[in-house]
Amino acid sequence: MEYLQLGRISLIISFLLIIIGFWGILSQKNIIKIIVSFTILDTGINVLIVSLGYLKGRTAPIIDASVSQGPNHNVLNAIVDPVPQALVLTAIVIGFGVTALLLAYAMKLFKAKRTLEINQFNDLKW
Amino acid sequence: MALFIGVLVLAMAIIAILNKKLSIAVIAAGVVSLFASVLYLLMAAPDVAMTEAAIGSGLSTLIFFYVLNKIKRYNG
Amino acid sequence: MVRNFLIGLVLASIGFIFFNLYNTYEPKTELNGIAAHYAAKGAEEIGAANIVTAIVVTYRGFDTMGEVTILFLTASIIGFFLKLSKKDEAKKIIHHGTSELLITSAQILVPIIFLFGVYVFMNGHLTPGGGFQGGAIIASGVALLIMANPNRQINHHAILWIESISGVSFVILGLLGIFLAGGFLDNRFLSLGTFGDLFSAGAIPLIYSFIGLKVGAEISNILNKYQKSQKES
Numbered sequence: 001m002e003y004l005q006l007g008r009i010s011l012i013i014s015f016l017l018i019i020i021g022f023w024g025i026l027s028q029k030n031i032i033k034i035i036v037s038f039t040i041l042d043t044g045i046n047v048l049i050v051s052l053g054y055l056k057g058r059t060a061p062i063i064d065a066s067v068s069q070g071p072n073h074n075v076l077n078a079i080v081d082p083v084p085q086a087l088v089l090t091a092i093v094i095g096f097g098v099t100a101l102l103l104a105y106a107m108k109l110f111k112a113k114r115t116l117e118i119n120q121f122n123d124l125k126w
Numbered sequence: 127m128a129l130f131i132g133v134l135v136l137a138m139a140i141i142a143i144l145n146k147k148l149s150i151a152v153i154a155a156g157v158v159s160l161f162a163s164v165l166y167l168l169m170a171a172p173d174v175a176m177t178e179a180a181i182g183s184g185l186s187t188l189i190f191f192y193v194l195n196k197i198k199r200y201n202g
Numbered sequence: 203m204v205r206n207f208l209i210g211l212v213l214a215s216i217g218f219i220f221f222n223l224y225n226t227y228e229p230k231t232e233l234n235g236i237a238a239h240y241a242a243k244g245a246e247e248i249g250a251a252n253i254v255t256a257i258v259v260t261y262r263g264f265d266t267m268g269e270v271t272i273l274f275l276t277a278s279i280i281g282f283f284l285k286l287s288k289k290d291e292a293k294k295i296i297h298h299g300t301s302e303l304l305i306t307s308a309q310i311l312v313p314i315i316f317l318f319g320v321y322v323f324m325n326g327h328l329t330p331g332g333g334f335q336g337g338a339i340i341a342s343g344v345a346l347l348i349m350a351n352p353n354r355q356i357n358h359h360a361i362l363w364i365e366s367i368s369g370v371s372f373v374i375l376g377l378l379g380i381f382l383a384g385g386f387l388d389n390r391f392l393s394l395g396t397f398g399d400l401f402s403a404g405a406i407p408l409i410y411s412f413i414g415l416k417v418g419a420e421i422s423n424i425l426n427k428y429q430k431s432q433k434e435s
Contacts, residue, residue: 013132015220024143061253086257090269097276172330180338192428
């Protein structure tokens, strides 16, 4: 039963998502597919950070009547870790910006060579 | 519940990598983000869940489709 | 073949590292030092019910400022890459018409979506949500507008002005914190008010509203650039 806790399950999910994302980045030849793999890797890392801050049986870090007058009578025993959530919040928005930037580069590359296969871009290869 | 979402997320991620059609891959990546936001909600992170649902699965997928549309127009 | 073998080797080593991490992973049972301080003292020091908001806006305000700057830079670089020539700028996007359903729902829903975005970032210190989420929701409204009518012109100057004014106001509010309170982005130069009211927690609703407007304007700007890039053929 210990292996079916939410914290452990989400940890395994995030590890597998990161590995799938790396696999896609390394094995795909199409630039758009590489960017899709990058977004999956991004999601995996965010899930990993949030799942490290999760504590079993606690609620969201918002202080209201249900937290301060709950059965524990103490904020410290009622909420999950707020710091990873604050970090991931900005990381998601940055991830969107990076994805948009990568797509703009991909569009520029496509205009230059009319192809998206990564093997065709060998100008600097020697 | 979390196990079910986890299997779905991983299946969608593998579809996103392996499928030959770019549009299906992009939609599968959007679904990965959507289920990840449900996972955030289960892990008591409603702020992160809102951001991921709006940005990861909505706006990212939209700009991917703008680029795909452009490429399709060039090719034929 | 060698390539696949190398990819497998890299993935196997990453998997091995993760397997070891998982085996030594012990679920936490208590908050660690800094999180415990934020949880215990956050409500009385900052006055915000949502502790994530207190961390994002005040305790780690510098991170947020850097993040907003990075988003601005990204939008500028995308604008540089997707710049159109004068001839292409005058063209119209060729499309096969949008459905009646999308057009009508855009007319009805877009004002409500904008209002909801404003609600989300005004209430960021009380309920889940805040500047980033509200800005993303406003940008979703803009996305619905340009999907319903692909040739709709979004006022570029309005976006630029909203972005610059909210960015400058965000920095000025941060500097006011240095002179009137404890440090950069300190929210206590306005009174903390009653815990749980809309106008409480010092300057947090003000700062987070500016962040929301700035993020919404920046993401709308990126969407606008991608929409315009469709004109070229």
